Amino acid sequence: MVSISLCMIVKNEEDVLARCLDCVKDIVDEINIVDTGSTDRTVEIAKEYTDRIFHAEWNGFAPARNESFSHATKEYIFYLDADDILTEEDQKKLKKLKETLDPAVDSVSMFYNAGTDEFGNVTLQYRRNRLVKTAKNFRWEGEVHNYLNVSGNIINSDIAITHKKTGHSVGRNLNIYKMKLERGDVFGARDHFYYGNELRENGHYEEAIESYTKNIEMTEGWVEDKIYACINRGDCYRFLGDLDNELKSLFHSFVFSKTPRAETCSRIGYNFQRKKEFQSAIYWYTLATQIVPDENRWSFSYPAYHTWYPHLQMCVCYDRIGEAEKAYFHNEEARKYRPNDKSILSNKAYFDKKLGKTE
Structure with missing residues (x-):
């Protein structure tokens, strides 16, 4: 021992x-x-x-x-x-x-x-x-x-x-990065990625896009950071209402990941959903649920994007195209992960009444 x-x-x-x-x-x-x-x-x-x-x-x-x-x-x-x-x-x-x-x-x-x-x-x-x-x-x-x-x-x-954090030091790391820039520090790929994260989390979306792009364009740097630089840059474009560049950034991540990630697929699905292209959205959400993350991967993993989230969004999409049974099915799949979620329970009550289902 x-x-x-x-x-x-x-x-x-x-x-x-x-x-x-x-x-x-x-x-x-x-x-x-x-x-x-x-x-x-x-x-x-x-x-x-x-x-x-x-x-x-x-x-x-x-x-x-x-x-x-x-x-x-x-x-x-x-x-x-x-x-x-x-x-x-x-x-x-x-x-x-x-x-x-x-x-x-x-x-x-x-x-x-x-x-x-x-x-x-x-x-x-x-x-x-x-x-x-x-x-x-x-x-x-x-x-x-x-x-x-x-x-x-x-x-x-x-x-x-x-x-199990009890608080968060808002802006602390962002201020450290700004001090590094002011004193003339040269940022490497890792710095640009994490500076982008801090900018994004503090609502500075245009600056975050610039920092993520610098990471993506550098030949150096961890490929996993570049994958999430594309994904996070896409989030920034979404927050700015630029759905076209959001989609381009998400697809750009495939250059580095080679195969789709659930985090990317669910975001692509949401992009199409907001455009009311529900069949395309359903395709990408379905793909997200089929992707099992590699447990030996060292980079970030957001389990919601291959579990309850795409199922809940498919519930909405199927309801919009008039397929209530499929909508109900995916709401129930989401409920397995979030049994007391008020929105999911509200959906259940709606479909129970609509479809005449009883426990």
């Missing part, structure tokens, strides 16, 4: 820290917490779980995470944010991994469930190197959207870390 050091950075996390530590306190062998200036009860709560509490001035996420890693004394480092949790099922999987992991493994990737809806469905998922060998001295890099630079023998697990 390998030994594990939990390494965390915290600041003013009194509302969530205990919830996080309770999930892993009986699995890890050591808890290292670096506090970067809390003014609430964070440190007091941390002391209930460990005496390995360290203090550091805030100098950015990467330096803080590297500082936390420097205190690890066990064979492997496991990291969490204070607003992360492991479900009971994932706690069991982590315990089993600890008992069976081959020490020759340098890193274990795990799913990161970065968002969930009110019904418990994962809305955003991607992989991260989550358990790494201490002796390899892997380092965090990047000023914004930092990443752990890992190499060697990496395996993928089905363990998921679930993010």
Whole structure:
């Protein structure tokens, strides 16, 4: 059995820290917490779980995470944010991994469930190197959207870390990027992609389109970022009411993905739906439901786009062309994922009455 050091950075996390530590306190062998200036009860709560509490001035996420890693004394480092949790099922999987992991493994990737809806469905998922060998001295890099630079023998697990955030720092990362531009930093493809994301999320759609386009046109960069640069650029065009360029950007993503993604197909379907081209919309929504994401893919995955969302939209499309039975079927498929969704239940009541259906 390998030994594990939990390494965390915290600041003013009194509302969530205990919830996080309770999930892993009986699995890890050591808890290292670096506090970067809390003014609430964070440190007091941390002391209930460990005496390995360290203090550091805030100098950015990467330096803080590297500082936390420097205190690890066990064979492997496991990291969490204070607003992360492991479900009971994932706690069991982590315990089993600890008992069976081959020490020759340098890193274990795990799913990161970065968002969930009110019904418990994962809305955003991607992989991260989550358990790494201490002796390899892997380092965090990047000023914004930092990443752990890992190499060697990496395996993928089905363990998921679930993010349960209580707030969001609106505009923080966008301001960091603007400061980088003001001081003359040269942006690479990754910078343009994430700067585009920050611009889009803050409503600066024209600037986001420009940043995504720079990413797409560069020969360097991760192909997965280019796929989502096309998709996200399409979203920006949609927000601006430019449906033609939205569709062009979505189709452009196929240059990089080679085969369609559900995230793209559902958006293409919605583009045609808004044009009242319902048969074309149904074609693309149907394709979206047939695409099963590769579990070993490291980029973003938005499960709604191959589960409830295209079914709900097909319900609308079939209703518009007078095929009530098919509309009812797809509403029921959507209801499997969101059983208490008010709009889906309203649809059900409408079709039950229209079709004379009874439970």
